[in-house]
Amino acid sequence: MRFELPPGALEVLRRLNAAGHQAYAVGGCVRDLARGVPPHDYDICTSALPAQTERCFAGERVVETGIKHGTVTVLMAGEPYEITTFRTDGDYLDGRHPQSVAFTDSLTEDLRRRDFTINAMAYHPDIGLRDPFDGQADIARRMIRCVGDAGARFTEDALRILRALRFAAELGFDIAPDTACAMRELSGRLTLISRERIAAELLRALNGINAVPVLQAFDTVLLAALPDYPAAALPEALHALAILPRGDTVLRLAALLSPCGEAGARALASLKPSRALSSQVLALTAAAGEDISRAELPLWLARLGEAQLRRLLTLQGRDDLLSCLPALMAQHPPLTLGELQINGRDLTAAGLPAGAELGRTLNALHRRVLLGELPNERGALLAAATKMKT
Numbered sequence: 553m554r555f556e557l558p559p560g561a562l563e564v565l566r567r568l569n570a571a572g573h574q575a576y577a578v579g580g581c582v583r584d585l586a587r588g589v590p591p592h593d594y595d596i597c598t599s600a601l602p603a604q605t606e607r608c609f610a611g612e613r614v615v616e617t618g619i620k621h622g623t624v625t626v627l628m629a630g631e632p633y634e635i636t637t638f639r640t641d642g643d644y645l646d647g648r649h650p651q652s653v654a655f656t657d658s659l660t661e662d663l664r665r666r667d668f669t670i671n672a673m674a675y676h677p678d679i680g681l682r683d684p685f686d687g688q689a690d691i692a693r694r695m696i697r698c699v700g701d702a703g704a705r706f707t708e709d710a711l712r713i714l715r716a717l718r719f720a721a722e723l724g725f726d727i728a729p730d731t732a733c734a735m736r737e738l739s740g741r742l743t744l745i746s747r748e749r750i751a752a753e754l755l756r757a758l759n760g761i762n763a764v765p766v767l768q769a770f771d772t773v774l775l776a777a778l779p780d781y782p783a784a785a786l787p788e789a790l791h792a793l794a795i796l797p798r799g800d801t802v803l804r805l806a807a808l809l810s811p812c813g814e815a816g817a818r819a820l821a822s823l824k825p826s827r828a829l830s831s832q833v834l835a836l837t838a839a840a841g842e843d844i845s846r847a848e849l850p851l852w853l854a855r856l857g858e859a860q861l862r863r864l865l866t867l868q869g870r871d872d873l874l875s876c877l878p879a880l881m882a883q884h885p886p887l888t889l890g891e892l893q894i895n896g897r898d899l900t901a902a903g904l905p906a907g908a909e910l911g912r913t914l915n916a917l918h919r920r921v922l923l924g925e926l927p928n929e930r931g932a933l934l935a936a937a938t939k940m941k942t
């Protein structure tokens with residue numbers, strides 16, 4: 553088995569080897585290479601202790617990213633490489649973090665602490681694939697399987713339960729029976745995991761190619777990860793997700809939460825989303841039930857903006873309106889009050905009352921222009937405003 557590594561990764565391995573240390577590409581990148589998919593980054597593991605690693609890269613940019621756990625990041629050929637000392641994890645007391653880590657010079661021991669067989673492979677260009685837990689066979693079987701006893705591994709670190717779900721959804725792999733069984737049995741331990749970590753894995757799962765079948769099969773795990781989510785809403789949400797495009801987290805999350813009513817906002821808040829993500833998702837779930845007519849489309853465009861309106865129409869399955877959007881955009885309707893061919897000063901100059909009334913009049917004119925009832929022309933707008941006053 554031969555894989556192509558990028559020049560930066562080869563140089564990292566070469567320097568560590570030249571100083572007498574073992575070093576391999578490891579984890580996700582080897583999994584992706586074995587699947588024939590280009591890795592998005594390359595992690596390195598080594599027998600060198602962190603200080604020894606740093607010495608190998610004197611003169612390069614080195615960042616002590618996780619020195620406690622033995623990780624330093626080196627910038628090589630313009631790319632960052634995380635280099636982690638072979639280690640074994642001590643006892644896990646809190647369901648997430650090992651109490652201590654111990655460095656080792658055994659690659660196999662380092663691979664043993666990793667979550668799934670497909671993530672527990674290492675590669676060196678001169679040595680080839682090191683795969684003591686038969687990850688390659690599981691890639692061929694398209695199978696997520698814990699390294700060692702699934703129950704023990706999920707008890708150590710409950711985040712692995714959601715990682716299994718996420719990898720199954722992203723890769724379209726099945727989950728081995730013992731691993732699946734332990735996931736369901738131990739999903740109550742997800743309460744030990746920080747909301748941010750849960751959110752990160754869930755959002756990736758939601759965007760996965762196999763998200764719907766996986767979430768269907770592991771509905772109890774999903775509900776354990778999102779305790780505020782009403783179970784009764786799940787079938788409708790999964791049905792909606794099944795026909796939606798992937799890759800847009802706002803859209804996928806809105807589809808998951810739309811059938812939940814009030815509880816949706818609570819479930820969303822429990823994921824500690826960024827303010828932007830939260831407001832976008834909530835705007836969509838609030839509008840999901842609206843029956844938009846063709847005439848109102850410019851109004852909604854002004855209200856939501858193009859990207860959000862596209863999402864809303866996609867969520868609603870309104871292909872008829874989606875196909876109207878390009879022509880509507882090409883007309884450049886005045887999406888803000890500022891684009892109206894008249895302003896407050898014009899109205900007061902024409903003798904209309906100032907103050908709050910003025911704003912209401914402008915908004916009413918804007919609405920009528922967007923609905924196509926009035927042209928966006930000074931004369932017509934002034935005439936309409938004067939008429940509205942009487």
Ligand code: ATP
Pocket residue numbers: 578579580581595665666667668671672709711712
């Ligand atoms: P991707 O980056 O594509 O999401 P990855 O496999 O690289 O996938 P990372 O989260 O970057 O995932 O982790 C890198 C490697 O570290 C994994 O391949 C796995 O070997 C190990 N790993 C990560 N998280 C855990 C964990 N919670 N328990 C055990 N091993 C883990």
Ligand code: MG
Pocket residue numbers: 580593
């Ligand atoms: Mg990774």
